[in-house]
C-alpha cells in the first residue's frame with residue numbers, strides 16, 4: 001500500500017516554533033505524516049527539515065512544510081487544494097496559530113482594530129480551516145479537530161480584566177468548538193478545545209512549563225479514539241503547579257465536573 005494511504009495525516013498551523021512545532025514533533029514521533037503550517041516559507045521549511053533530521057531513522061519525509069497564513073483565505077485555499085490533491089484526506093487539524101496576548105489592553109478602552117486582528121487569526125483562521133477540511137473529513141468518516149485555546153477564554157474562570165482581544169477570541173473559539181461538535185455528531189469527526197497551560201514559548205514567556213509538556217494535551221486530543229469526547233474544553237490540571245491559586249480554583253471546579261483520564265488527567269471546564 002502507498003505510504004501516504006497508510007499513515008494518518010495531521011496539519012498543524014503556526015508550527016515554525018513554540019507549541020505548534022513541538023506538536024509536530026510529537027505527532028511525527030507517533031508515526032504520523034505531519035503537515036507543518038507556517039506563514040513564513042523559509043521558517044516553515046527550516047522547522048520541517050529539523051524534524052525530519054531528528055526523525056531520520058523512521059521516515060525522511062515524515063514532516064512536510066506548507067505556507068499557511070491562517071488570516072488569509074487564499075493561503076488556506078491553496079493548502080486545502082494541495083492536501084486534497086496529494087493525499088485525498090486530512091485526519092487531524094490542529095488549529096494552533098494565534099496572536100495578540102494583549103496584556104496592555106483593557107476591555108473598557110481596547111483598540112477594536114487590535115481586537116479585530118485577534119479575531120481574524122485566532123477565531124476566523126480555525127473557522128475557515130475547519131470549514132475547508134470538514135467536507136474531506138466527512139468523506140473519510142474520520143477527523144479530529146483540535147482548537148488550541150486558553151483558560152483566558154473560559155467564562156467560568158475569567159474574573160479578571162485585561163487581554164480582551166486574546167481572551168474574547170479564545171472564548172469565541174471555544175463556542176466554535178461546541179457548535180462544530182454538535183453539528184458533526186455521528187460523522188466520525190471529534191472537535192475539542194485544549195488549553196496547554198502556561199508554557200515557556202515566545203507567547204508564554206519565561207517561567208511557564210516546558211513546551212514538551214504543553215504539547216501533550218494537544219496531541220492527546222488529536223489522537224483520541226473513536227469513542228473519545230467531542231465538544232469539550234480540556235485543561236491539564238497539573239500544568240499549573242506554578243500557581244497555587246489557580247490549582248485551588250480548578251480543583252474546586254473539578255468537584256462539579258467530568259474528569260477524563262487518558263494516561264494524563266484532563267478536566268472539562270466551561
Ligand SMILES: NC(=O)c1ccc[n+]([C@@H]2O[C@H](COP(=O)([O-])OP(=O)(O)OC[C@H]3O[C@@H](n4cnc5c(N)ncnc54)[C@H](OP(=O)(O)O)[C@@H]3O)[C@@H](O)[C@H]2O)c1
Nearest residue numbers: 014018019069070071096097098150198199201202203204
Ligand atoms: N504559551 C502559552 O503559555 C499558552 C497558553 C495558553 C494557550 N496558548 C496557545 O497555544 C498556541 C500556541 O502558542 P505559542 O505559545 O506556541 O505561541 P508562539 O510561540 O507565539 O507561536 C505562535 C505561532 O503562530 C504563528 N502564527 C501567528 N499568526 C499566524 C498566522 N496568521 N498564520 C499562521 N501562523 C501564524 C506564529 O508564526 P510566526 O513565527 O510567523 O509569528 C508562530 O508559529 C496559541 O493558540 C496560544 O494561544 C499558549
